Amino acid sequence: xxxxxxxxxxxxxxxxxxLIKMGHEVIAFDPENDLRSEEQKINSRIEYIQVDVARYNLxxxxxxxxxxxxxxxxxxxxxDAIIIFGIRFVPGATIAARxxxxxxxxxxxxxxxxxxxxxxxxxRVARAMSFPMLKIGFKISKKVFVQNPDDLRLxxxxxxxxxxxxTLINGSGVSLQRYPYTYLTDKxxxxxxxxxxxxxxxxxxxxxxxxxxxxxxxxxFRIVGTLDSKLSIKEQETYQxxxxxxxxxxxxxxxxxxxxxxxxxxFVLPSYYREGVPRTNLEAxxxxxxxxxxxxxxCRETVENGVNGFLIPPRDADALAEKMIWMIxxxxxxxxxxxxxxxxxxxxxxxxxxNKIILSAFDDKRG
Numbered sequence: 001x002x003x004x005x006x007x008x009x010x011x012x013x014x015x016x017x018x019l020i021k022m023g024h025e026v027i028a029f030d031p032e033n034d035l036r037s038e039e040q041k042i043n044s045r046i047e048y049i050q051v052d053v054a055r056y057n058l059x060x061x062x063x064x065x066x067x068x069x070x071x072x073x074x075x076x077x078x079x080d081a082i083i084i085f086g087i088r089f090v091p092g093a094t095i096a097a098r099x100x101x102x103x104x105x106x107x108x109x110x111x112x113x114x115x116x117x118x119x120x121x122x123x124r125v126a127r128a129m130s131f132p133m134l135k136i137g138f139k140i141s142k143k144v145f146v147q148n149p150d151d152l153r154l155x156x157x158x159x160x161x162x163x164x165x166x167t168l169i170n171g172s173g174v175s176l177q178r179y180p181y182t183y184l185t186d187k188x189x190x191x192x193x194x195x196x197x198x199x200x201x202x203x204x205x206x207x208x209x210x211x212x213x214x215x216x217x218x219x220x221f222r223i224v225g226t227l228d229s230k231l232s233i234k235e236q237e238t239y240q241x242x243x244x245x246x247x248x249x250x251x252x253x254x255x256x257x258x259x260x261x262x263x264x265x266x267f268v269l270p271s272y273y274r275e276g277v278p279r280t281n282l283e284a285x286x287x288x289x290x291x292x293x294x295x296x297x298x299c300r301e302t303v304e305n306g307v308n309g310f311l312i313p314p315r316d317a318d319a320l321a322e323k324m325i326w327m328i329x330x331x332x333x334x335x336x337x338x339x340x341x342x343x344x345x346x347x348x349x350x351x352x353x354x355n356k357i358i359l360s361a362f363d364d365k366r367g
Contacts, residue, residue, distance in 0.1 A: 014175055014351045016046065018359055027077050029070070031089070049073050053089065060129075063092055070096035081362065084141075085110055091133035094140040106361050107141040110172065110276035111298060112151045135160050143361040147171045147276035150297035169358065171277025171301065173351030179286035181342045182262050184335050188328055189220045191264035191289075193257055193280045194271065197228035198235065201270030201294070206242045207317035208270075212324045213247065219328060224251045224260050261287040266327050266334065269293045272314035277301050277349075285345040290337035292323050308340035 019026050026046045031053035052069040070093060074082075081104035084093045090107050097105045114126075138144050138161040145167050146152040152168050155161045190209070194200040202223065209221040227236065242248045251260065257280075261267065267284035269291070275298030281291055285302060291309035293299040303309045310326075312319040327334045 012172070014173075015355050015358070018352075018355050020045065022359065022362070024081075027079055029073055029082075047077070049077060053092065067092045067096045067099075071100045074100035074102060080104070082106065083108060083358070087111070087113060087134070090137040090141070091130065092137075094137035095133075098140050104362060105141050106358070107138065107144045108169075108358065109144065109146045109151055109155070111147065112154065112274040114274075131158065131160060138162070138165065141165065143167060145169045145358055145361075148298045148301050150300075151274070151276070167357065169354050170349050171282060171298075171354070172279055173354030174279070174282035174286045174345055174349050175351050176286055176346060179258060179261070179283050181286070181288040184265050184288065184338050185263060187220065187263075187265060188216065188218060189222060189264040190266050190268050190324060190327075191222045191224065191260055191284070192268045192270075193224040193253075193260060193284075194269060194278075195228060196223065196225040196231075196239075197273070198231060199271065199273040201272060201315075202239065203235070204270040204315060204317040204320055205268060206239070206248055208321035208324060209242075209247050211317070211321035212328075215325060216328050219324070221248045222251055222260070222264065223248050224257065225253050257283065258287065261289060264289060266309075266324070267291050268320070268324070269299060270312070270314075270317075270320055271299055272296055275299055282345060282349050285341035285349070288338040288342045290327065290334055290341055292320060292327070302344075304340070304344065308337050308344055 016026055028046045028048050029051045030048050031051050051066075051073050053066045074097060080102055082093070082097050082102055083106045084090055084097075085108045087109050090109075094105055094107065138155075142165075144155075144161050144165050146155065147169055148171070149168060152166060155166065156163060190212075192202070192205050194202075196202050205221070205223065209219075212219050212221075227239065231239070239250075243250050254260075261284050264284075267281065267289040269278055269281055271278065271294055275296075277298050278293070281293060281299065281302040285291060285308065291303050292312065293303055293309070294314045295305075295311040296314050300311055303311050305311045310323040312323060
């Protein structure tokens, strides 16, 4: 029933639960060869089917092969509805779904990503090739859910999606039960948890940590995640050097990151990637952590500036360091901000409310 559903049970268990309660059998078409063991897949409530779909692809021949692979997978599994996560997968997955005769096709745009970020020749070529296909994909879709208002305005401005089909949702939401509120630790630990790519702001985090440590040596800076394979050798060496110096502490990614949130005092995501709404921000908010993040698409949706944290300009390590120091020097205000994060998570980002909106598309007889 879903495409790009690797880690579906771990990342969206509430959505899976709701679909099963509605009487659906849930199938995850997995283009990323998810590293789940065969035993886990056997015991899963979801059937996982591997499909030949590249995450990044500008080759029309490969795209055609991907579409044929998806048509075959859809027909063999006898699905009749699909939820597609990710703008990259919309064109091929929707076209394949239409050709395979699926009844309901729903697209969820969880960030515009690299397609709208790259300003070089490759980026312009990618957009020239992708925009017509996206327009077709959105036209085929019964409903298009977009996770932040910046992306929705952009898609409407470019006339890629019909206004009547597009609906704004508050990110992917967060489970208020799986991420309960906990009191802030007294230890001044700043946490960043993300895919460790340059555009996620890892080097701004490191630079700001150096600045803060000169004034408050007791502050700790933790980065959780796996280094992106696209980092250059020099960038990897810079990252490792910061670890060796004791500027940052690198911790391995886990599917159960709540312990990292509970151990930190402030959560930081200095991303300048076009996020949907960063899931890590929402998880940290639910546990009652104040947030420092960038005033950029997706990220800005998680912070009421000065209320539950701060918005800073993208790529500005000095501004990030300034807000980190403020958090250290204003402990009572920082604790208040953490409580406000939980309030906002409850009022705006409850995963069950987000899922209700998505699942309502199955009851909508239009399209």
